[in-house]
Amino acid sequence: MKTDRRKFIKKTAGITVLSALSPLMGMGKSSLLSSPNPDNGHVFLTKPYLQNPTSNSMTIMWIVNMPSYSYVEYGINSKMEHTAREVEDGLVVAYNRINQVKLNELKPETTYYYRVVSKEIVKFDPYDLVYGETIKSDIYSFKTPSATADHVSFLVMNDIHDRPHTIPHLMNLYRNTRSDFVFYNGDVFDHQEDEEQIIEHLLAPSCNTFATETPFLFLRGNHETRGKYARKLQYYFSNPGGGQYYDYRWGSVHFTVLDTGEDKNDDHEEYGDIVNFDPYRVEQLEWFKEVSKTKAFKTAKFRVVLMHIPIYYSGNWHGTTHLRALFASEFNKTGIDICISGHTHKYGIHKPVKGKHNYPIIIGGGPIEGNRTIISVKANSSSLSLNMVRDDGTEVGSVEI
Known part of the structure; x- marks a missing residue:
């Protein structure tokens, strides 16, 4: 069965990493920063999702409902002995909801385990930073691509x-x-x-x-x-x-x-x-x-x-x-x-x-x-x-x- 496209449309109207894109820095009280459901407490709005893979890196993104400081725990086993966070111009990205952390210096064709962590920031004054609830995701895994395979x-x-x-x-x-x-x-x-x-x-x-x-x-x-x-x-x-x-x-x-x-x-x-x-x-x-x-x-x-x-x-x-x-x-x-x-x-x-x-x-x-x-x-x-x-x-x- 095929459908006319236009008729249809009318009916439906410890490693510190540098990020290539850090869109939330300095955005203030925009719609990207305001919590969509603060009465729910501090919760994940998405599970982590993988982006931009290479043989020696992987970008992990996720969204929470409250402005937070977030990072990734990861490693080649479930102990996840490494920590990665997003840094821009010497500042660790914080007080944001949409998180993007790139894991660098990974080994090609290797399975890594990871989870994401977000610490709610309930007060963010110049000399008074107060954290609220910390939430952690389940543990997931991914495998980096081979650096030499042709397939x-x-x-x-x-x-x-x-x-x-x-x-x-x-x-x-x-x-x-x-x-x-x-x-x-x-x-x-x-x-x-x-x-x-x-x-x-x-x-x-x-x-x-x-x-x-x-x-x-x-x-x-x-x-x-x-x-x-x-x-x-x-x-x-x-x-x-x-x-x-x-x-x-x-x-x-x-x-x-x-x-x-x-x-x-x-x-x-x-x-x-x-x-x-x-x-x-x-x-x-x-x-x-x-x-x-x-x-x-x-x-x-x-x-x-x-x-x-x-x-x-x-x-x-x-x-x-x-x-x-x-x-x-x-x-x-x-x-x-x-x-x-x-x-x-x-x-x-x-x-x-x-x-x-x-x-x-x-x-x-x-x-x-x-x-x-x-x-x-x-x-x-x-x-x-x-x-x-x-x-x-x-x-x-x-x-x-």
Whole structure:
């Protein structure tokens, strides 16, 4: 079953570490700092969730309901003899609720155990710091990637549109398969309303299913740019490089992740003159040209692009046509091997068309039952295989490179 995307949208409206991103320092009494439910005492609003993995580091994030001083206890056994906290310019990050701590100097291909700790700060005067209740999470574990292995395996979901039950349902289709990471390829939400939405519709189902022990990476879709809370969404994730678009190398694969922005003109009346995506997409093109010159890109056996709006098979809306004008020839010139997108709510495997797109374009499905998909990708030094499975477990497409 397939659904028209636009009709649907109208219906639903001891180690000290340095952090690459510390968004809460100095934010005062903003909505990110104020407790959403102080009558509950000091509690975790999320379990810890893993972000931005490398062979020698892992970023751990979690949210509490009261301003706190927080840290991670971890080690190669359950004794967890190390402690890591977030430090910025000599100040330990404190009196915040959204926590992001990067564990550095880890050993590749090693299992670590960890738990997170948050100490409520009930008084924070210049010379009078008073702690309240200390809360500790359960103990979880993760395994760092290998520094030398050529293989990588990952899962991709897209266009969930505020249906949190979709996440465990689709992940359950691969419950007996180990993946290195999970990738959210845009439009997890209809729009950005508040923190509770982010927790209940993404973080909680992810943590309850996999994210305490398997990391995920996040990419905005056009719907994540909408709503009064859209400008705060970035504080809930830790992407490579700390930005909305980024690249990374894992095994034999180089990944380029593009933030495709909105699907209509910047001056469209729906946006109220507060978006500016055309220059932003041009900025990404210039960035991609530099990325394509790097050793990580050139020496990769496979080059994968992840972007929410595909440059073909997505109609002639402005976002699609602008992306096509910018990236179509550049993708062909630099030798992209595969592009994975969403947005259209119509799943499909589009084979290469010489001179148009010399690589397959894979588009995941939409949010309606019977049209939801999850994409599995595995690659090593000699081959890359992709399988797309519908929510009833039926394979609906595959690619072998």
